[in-house]
Amino acid sequence: MNILAPVRRDRVLAELPQCLRKEAALHVHKDFHPRVTCACQEHRTGTVGFKISKIIVVGDLSVGKTCLINRFCKDTFDKNYKATIGVDFEMERFEVLGIPFSLQLWDTAGQERFKCIASTYYRGAQAIIVVFNLNDVASLEHTKQWLADALKENDPSSVLLFLVGSKKDLSTPAQYALMEKDALQVAQEMKAEYWAVSSLTGENVREFFFRVAALTFEANVLAELEKSGARRIGDVVRINSDDSNLYLTASKKKPTCCP
């Protein structure tokens, strides 16, 4: 990957991509946070344009983690199963609201015997993507344990969570509807945003990763703004983990550059 090459035109985000289901979304605002838009216009995003955000992908063996990443990053699909041994990673560069932004996608092994190696890479994640197979209810049940393990190595108050059902192409609409009900409930319990995808057909794959990039970017810029604000006033600013409150607080504060 050439860090100096221009960002691919199909990785440019000018607007906030929307969630799949409002019942299980990290937030349902239509636009980026006004403070974020404003900071980007003024290029006051601190280190965000230079940092690489780490995203980890976990879940049972063979649920389709590697295929999901490969569909998005390489636009390929392999129908033969090749287990991930330990971990693998892909870099994906975006431009969000004019600011360069990179995601490092860590593809971890689901097989028990490799879990120990994989878990040593969990630390420092800005988002955790827990994948399950929409056609295998046991894999949905196991997502709670995957999440608990990944959270042990991370700060639960600042990491963004996504619950992704894979292999949507294999379920009938009726089967899907049944599984979605359970999945939405699990996502709500986890405080994760729910997505359903197919790496075979590509359904929702791009939309999902754009949403991950956008929400991670937004959280990063807000954290930078809080940090620089705290430095300026010489005080400690606590970021409320409740996103709706964060929006409320920010709009009350009225940023100087925005109407």
Ligand SMILES: Nc1nc2c(ncn2[C@@H]2O[C@H](COP(=O)(O)OP(=O)(O)OP(=O)(O)O)[C@@H](O)[C@H]2O)c(=O)[nH]1
């Ligand atoms: N029909 C269908 N098959 C899929 C899809 N995604 C993955 N598969 C198949 O499921 C199998 C496992 O996919 P992988 O992506 O290797 O699974 P994994 O979660 O990375 O597995 P581990 O690396 O062992 O943890 C492969 O045979 C894929 O072809 C999908 O969207 N639709």
Ligand SMILES: [Mg+2]
């Ligand atoms: Mg794999």
